[in-house]
Amino acid sequence: MPKSTAKKTEKPVEELSYEEALAELENIVSVLEGEQGQLEEAIKLFERGQALAARCGVLLEAAELKVKQVAGDTAVPFEEESE
């Protein structure tokens, strides 16, 4: 049963990274696809899933390539030359 999801859902969707949101979405989908009964719980999962999918979409839409440069053992932002 979806015990683990129920625990994880505590973190607000807006704070999740793309990977976290996608992993949770994936989990919710498989739980819902395997679910028998428990409609109220299922609808909660569904709503969470919708929010996660939207979050993923927004993150993909807004993604901007981050470019850093190695400096010793760390990495610092890299300024690209503009043409």
Place this chain on the structure above:
Amino acid sequence: MPLTFTVSKLTFLIRKLLEENEALQDVWVQGELSNLSRPASGHVYFTLKDSSAALKCVMWKTSAARLTLSLRDGMEVEVHGRIGIYEPAGQYQLYADQIRPVGEGALYQEFMRLKAMLEAEGLFDPQRKRPVPEFPKKIGIVTSATGAALRDMLNTLRRRLPLVEVILAASPVQGTEAPPALVKAIQSLNRQRPDIIIIARGGGSMEDLWAFNDERVVRAVAASQVPVISGVGHETDFTLCDFVADLRAPTPTAAAELATQITLLDLQAEVQNYQNRLVTSILNLIAEQKNMLSSLTTELRYLSPERRIQSERQRLDELARRVYSSLLHRVQLQSAHVAGMRNRLDALNPLAVLSRGYAVVTQKSDGRVISRVAQAKNGQSIQVRVSDGRFDATVDEK
């Protein structure tokens, strides 16, 4: 008497002499370019010279079109071709088909030697190649910070997978300082733990690309903990880095493409797919619940007490009927019994005897029946009962 030749015949003999000499038909000649001329015909004419000799050369349009080198007077080059005669001018010349910068021949020999050695060590074995992750989060790039190669790769990554984080380890990509800098760049990128390292450079001559054939660089690529994609030069250029890398890309742009096998579009499609499955599963679940509800309703109706109440009611009626009939039976029995008793009582009724002339005598004082003489006394008041009533009397004489 020596034979006299015509000019044509002699020239033909000289031509035959030259053309039958195999060494002259497949030859590399080194010298300085001069008198370079490219008329509208597209053929290229020039003279190769050194300190003490000159050689006329011609390169036909078809070969000239394949030149990667841009020719200038004064350039030291190696020219490949065959020696022939230009009969109208009585001039021997080199019919050139390839031109390369001086030193490339030696470089090529060195390339083959290194390649054979490293190959023998097993550095290029296919089983050493590691798979390149499909969906990297961090991509390390080793290239020049100012080259077009970097710009092309960043643009490609930006277009295909902007989620990725790029870490550049800038390094010169040609010259003697390039190999140690490239080695250092590969090593420091390894400490940043990217998912993939791309080592790249734009196109150039074999000499320009030479750092990517350096043994130190090849060994650094082989030692990388992170899978390496090489994208050096153009489609036709092969460097030892290409052989040792886990994946060879023909160009820097292609390397960036191979590093991002899953693109933004794939990810968007994946999210969309999850969303569709989410909707489908919730609709299925609701439909399932509805079905369950309706079958429960049917079952409930079947199990309703209504039926039991009816059957109980029926049973009650039945019982009531049985109670009534048994009661009736009893009443009938009782009334028959009563009638019988009444008949028997009638038979015992003393009044019936009286009607036949008998009388009952009782003491007036206490009502006791006087059935024997001894019970009677003179002067005693008695009562006499006959069939239709009674009267008083007095005992006269005994």
